[in-house]
Amino acid sequence: xxxxxxxxxxxxxxxxxxxxxxxxxxxxxxxxxxxxxxxxxxxxxxxxxxxxxxxxxxxxxxxxxxxxxxxxxxxxxxxxxxxxxxxxxxxxxxxxxxxxxxxxxxxxxxxxxxxxxxxxxxxxxxxxxxxxxxxxxxxxxxxxxxxxxxxxxxxxxxxxxxxxxxxxxxxxxxxxxxxxxxxxxxxxxxxxxxxxxxxxxxxxxxxxxxxxxxxxxxxxxxxxxxxxxxxxxxxxxxxxxxxxxxxxxxxxxxxxxxxxxxxxxxxxxxxxxxxxxxxxxxxxxxxxxxxxxxxxxxxxxxxxxxxxxxxxxxxxxxxxxxxxxxxxxxxxxxxxxxxxxxxxxxxxxxxxxxxxxxxxxxxxxxxxxxxxxxxxxxxxxxxxxxxxxxxxxxxxxxxxxxxxxxxxxxxxxxxxxxxxxxxxxxxxxxxxxxx
Amino acid sequence: xxxxxxxxxxxxxxxxxxxxxxxxxxxxxxxxxxxxxxxxxxxxxxxxxxxxxxxxxxxxxxxxxxxxxxxxxxxxxxxxxxxxxxxxxxxxxxxxxxxxxxxxxxxxxxxxxxxxxxxxxxxxxxxxxxxxxxxxxxxxxxxxxxxxxxxxxxxxxxxxxxxxxxxxxxxxxxxxxxxxxxxxxxxxxxxxxxxxxxxxxxxxxxxxxxxxxxxxxxxxxxxxxxxxxxxxxxxxxxxxxxxxxxxxxxxxxxxxxxxxxxxxxxxxxxxxxxxxxxxxxxxxxxxxxxxxxxxxxxxxxxxxxxxxxxxxxxxxxxxxxxxxxxxxxxxxxxxxxxxxxxxxxxxxxxxxxxxxxxxxxxxxxxxxxxxxxxxxxxxxxxxxxxxxxxxxxxxxxxxxxxxxxxxxxxxxxxxxxxxxxxxxxxxxxxxxxxx
Numbered sequence: 001x002x003x004x005x006x007x008x009x010x011x012x013x014x015x016x017x018x019x020x021x022x023x024x025x026x027x028x029x030x031x032x033x034x035x036x037x038x039x040x041x042x043x044x045x046x047x048x049x050x051x052x053x054x055x056x057x058x059x060x061x062x063x064x065x066x067x068x069x070x071x072x073x074x075x076x077x078x079x080x081x082x083x084x085x086x087x088x089x090x091x092x093x094x095x096x097x098x099x100x101x102x103x104x105x106x107x108x109x110x111x112x113x114x115x116x117x118x119x120x121x122x123x124x125x126x127x128x129x130x131x132x133x134x135x136x137x138x139x140x141x142x143x144x145x146x147x148x149x150x151x152x153x154x155x156x157x158x159x160x161x162x163x164x165x166x167x168x169x170x171x172x173x174x175x176x177x178x179x180x181x182x183x184x185x186x187x188x189x190x191x192x193x194x195x196x197x198x199x200x201x202x203x204x205x206x207x208x209x210x211x212x213x214x215x216x217x218x219x220x221x222x223x224x225x226x227x228x229x230x231x232x233x234x235x236x237x238x239x240x241x242x243x244x245x246x247x248x249x250x251x252x253x254x255x256x257x258x259x260x261x262x263x264x265x266x267x268x269x270x271x272x273x274x275x276x277x278x279x280x281x282x283x284x285x286x287x288x289x290x291x292x293x294x295x296x297x298x299x300x301x302x303x304x305x306x307x308x309x310x311x312x313x314x315x316x317x318x319x320x321x322x323x324x325x326x327x328x329x330x331x332x333x334x335x336x337x338x339x340x341x342x343x344x345x346x347x348x349x350x351x352x353x354x355x356x357x358x359x360x361x362x363x364x365x366x367x368x369x370x371x372x373x374x375x376x377x378x379x380x381x382x383x384x385x386x387x388x389x390x391x392x393x394x395x396x397x398x399x400x401x402x403x404x405x406x407x408x409x410x411x412x413x414x415x416x417x418x419x420x421x422x423x424x425x426x427x428x429x430x431x432x433x434x435x
Numbered sequence: 436x437x438x439x440x441x442x443x444x445x446x447x448x449x450x451x452x453x454x455x456x457x458x459x460x461x462x463x464x465x466x467x468x469x470x471x472x473x474x475x476x477x478x479x480x481x482x483x484x485x486x487x488x489x490x491x492x493x494x495x496x497x498x499x500x501x502x503x504x505x506x507x508x509x510x511x512x513x514x515x516x517x518x519x520x521x522x523x524x525x526x527x528x529x530x531x532x533x534x535x536x537x538x539x540x541x542x543x544x545x546x547x548x549x550x551x552x553x554x555x556x557x558x559x560x561x562x563x564x565x566x567x568x569x570x571x572x573x574x575x576x577x578x579x580x581x582x583x584x585x586x587x588x589x590x591x592x593x594x595x596x597x598x599x600x601x602x603x604x605x606x607x608x609x610x611x612x613x614x615x616x617x618x619x620x621x622x623x624x625x626x627x628x629x630x631x632x633x634x635x636x637x638x639x640x641x642x643x644x645x646x647x648x649x650x651x652x653x654x655x656x657x658x659x660x661x662x663x664x665x666x667x668x669x670x671x672x673x674x675x676x677x678x679x680x681x682x683x684x685x686x687x688x689x690x691x692x693x694x695x696x697x698x699x700x701x702x703x704x705x706x707x708x709x710x711x712x713x714x715x716x717x718x719x720x721x722x723x724x725x726x727x728x729x730x731x732x733x734x735x736x737x738x739x740x741x742x743x744x745x746x747x748x749x750x751x752x753x754x755x756x757x758x759x760x761x762x763x764x765x766x767x768x769x770x771x772x773x774x775x776x777x778x779x780x781x782x783x784x785x786x787x788x789x790x791x792x793x794x795x796x797x798x799x800x801x802x803x804x805x806x807x808x809x810x811x812x813x814x815x816x817x818x819x820x821x822x823x824x825x826x827x828x829x830x831x832x833x834x835x836x837x838x839x840x841x842x843x844x845x846x847x848x849x850x851x852x853x854x855x856x857x858x859x860x861x862x863x864x865x866x867x868x869x870x
Binding site: 022111113118200215239242253254353357363364368374391396405407409410412413415417418428 | 454457458538540544546548551553554635636650654656674677680681683684688689770788792793794796797798799800801802803804805807808809813814815825826827828830831832840841842843844845846847848849850851852853855856863865
C-alpha cells in the first residue's frame, strides 16, 4: 500500500481512538498504565533480546557513535526504570477535566472552561527507546492518542515495546489499542508531517537538526526547541566563588543537556577579578575555552573565539567567554545570540538582578542559580514532555499540562442572545463561582 | 527602498519597542491608553474627513459591497464608541506580571511563573478601521508592539487614526512610539508573514479567505479561525418551543457572525414533531432552507441540500437541515463537517446532554443555549482578541490572556544542580506558596 495513505489511515484510526479516550475516566487511564507496566515486566526477556539484536546490528554497522550506542542499549535495570516511570506517570494527578474558569453568565446560564485532551500527538524520537514508553505513558495519561516513530537502529526494540504495550492495553476494554501506534521508516515521518488537522501536535525528541528539520517541514504545531544556547552573565557585583561554582555546574554537570551554559558574559570591571580563577577552574575540569579579544588581553594564553562561537550550542565541554561593557551589552548579546531557553545573572546587587530578570526575554531567567535547573522534574512537574522555547501554548519545561487544551461548556435553559440585546435587555451577571 | 527590507526594519523597531514595553508598569500603559483616547478625540475632525474621502473613493470605485462600505464608514458616534473602547481596555486588569505558579524548590530557591508580553503582534484587517484602534489598545495594554496593515480602501482613515495615536503616545515618555506601526500595501503583508522570529503572533481580522490565505502562507502562529460552521442538534427529547427559539436566535440574530448556526441536525424520531414548526418559523424570518432527502420526505416543499451545503459557512440567512438516526450520527456529522467552533444540543434529557458536551470536540459545547453566546464580551472577558478554533495556546473566544506568554523566574543563592544529584544529595522541597 502507498505509505502516505497508510500513515493517513493510521492517523484516522488514532483520531477515532482519541475521541473515545477523551471520555475515559482517570481511573480507566491509570488502570491502562498499570496494565502497560505489567506487560512490559512480563515481556522483559523478549524486549531485551530484541534490543540485543538491535545493539549488535548497530555495533556491526559502525555508523553510530559510542554515545548513541549507549543510549540504544537496554538492560534489566533500564527496563525496570522505564516501568517505574510508567507507574510514576499513573500516580500524577489527572490533567483532564480541570476547571479553569467557572462563571455564571446569568441565572441558569453557567460557563465552565475545562481541560481536555489535544487529540492526536505525533512523536519522532531518535536512538533512545525509552522515549517510546515515556511519551506513550504521558499521552495515555492525558487522554491523547499517539503516533510514534523511532530510530531505525532501534527498530526491533521499539516493535517489542509497542507490542508489549498493546497487549497491556488489550486488557483494558475502555482504552482503544489504536491509541498508540508505531510508524516505521523515515518516509512515514514526512507523511505524518503533512497531516495538519489530523495530528494536533508534533513532539520531536532528538538532535537539534531533527527538530529544525521538523519545524521547517510542517504546519502542525511543534513542541520543543532546536537550540539551547544559554548564557551566564557575571555582573560587576558577582561573588567570585559563586561565579566559578555556577559556571562550572552549568557547563560540566551534564554538558550535552540543552540547559547547559554555552557562553559566559563578564562585566568589564569585574573581569580582572573574576577571569583568572574562572579560567583555572574550567581548565582543570577539562573545559575548552574560546575567548573574545578583551579576555585575551587579560589572559593572552586563551584561545580566540570566532563570531560563530556566539551562535553555537556546543553540547560538549567547550565554553565561549566574552567581556561586555555593562549589563545592557550583556542583555543585547543574549537577545542577539540566545535561543530564549535559560539565561542567568550572577550578582550580589539585587536591583541589577531584578532588572535582568525583568528585561531578558527567555523561557527561564535566573538569578544566582545554575542554568541546569531548567527541567520539568526539578520544577516539580513529575514528568517532562519537553522544553519549549516557543512563546505560544507552553514555554519552558512542559509537564502534562502541555498535552491538554480546554473547551468551554455552556449549560443553559433556552437562553437567546436577543434577550441580552437592545433596550430593556437582560444584563449578564458574570459572577465567578468556586470550582 | 526594498519593501521587504522596509518591513523587516519596521519589525526590528517594533521588537526593540517591545523590549522596552515589557518593563513598563500597568499605570504607564494605562496612561498611554488615555493619551491615545484623548488624541483620537482631539483629532476627530481630521479623522472623519479622511474617512469621508476614503468612503467617497470607495463608493466611486464601486468594487465594494454595501456592507463593506458601511463597515468602512465612520461618524462621530462610531468614533466616540472607539474611544470608549480604548478607555474600557485601560480599565481592565493588567494581564502582565501575574503569578501562575510560585514554588519553593528548596530553601532560598524560589521559582515563579509570571505572565509577560508575547513581543510583536502582526495584525491584518479588512475594511473596518475600528480594528486598528481596538487591537492597538489591546496590544498596548498587554505590553506588545504591533504592526498593523489595514484595507486599501481605508488607507486615509487608517493613516489619520495611526497619526493621532502616535501623537497620543508621544506624550508618554515611557512608551516607545514604534510600539504601533502602520504598514501599507498588500506586499507588506506578504513580507511580514516571512518574519518568523521577529513577529510572534499574527492576528487576521477579516474574511475566511483572508484567514485561510494567511494560515497557508506563514510559519508564524496565527490566532483565529477560518471557518465558523456551527451546528445545533435537536435531540429526541428537545423541547419544541425551545428548539425553534434557539435555532432562530442562532441563525437570525446576526447571520454574518462566525458563531451563527449553519446546519441543524434533527433526531429522526423527533423530526415529525419538530420540523414543521421550525420550517414555518425560519421561513417567516426570511431564512432560506436547504434540506436533506429525509427532511424532504416529511416536507416535500423544502429545497434540497447538496453535499457542499454541509461544509458551507453561509454567513447569511441560509440554513441547512439534516435528519440523523441518533446522537452518534449527529456527533459524527459534527466532527466530519464542523470547524470546531461552537456546537449545541437542545434536549431535556440531561444524560444525553452531558454525553454530547463530553464527546463533541470543539472550542464551545452548549446545552440549551444559543450558539451566538460564543463571544469574549458575553463570556465576560471585557475584550475579545479573536475566536480561536486552534487547540494550542488559546481556544474559543480569546481575551487579553491570548496576548501574553509566561516566563519562569528562578531566584537562588548559588545553588548548583550537582548538590541535588547522587548519593547524599539535597532533596527538592517543591512547596507551593501563595501568590
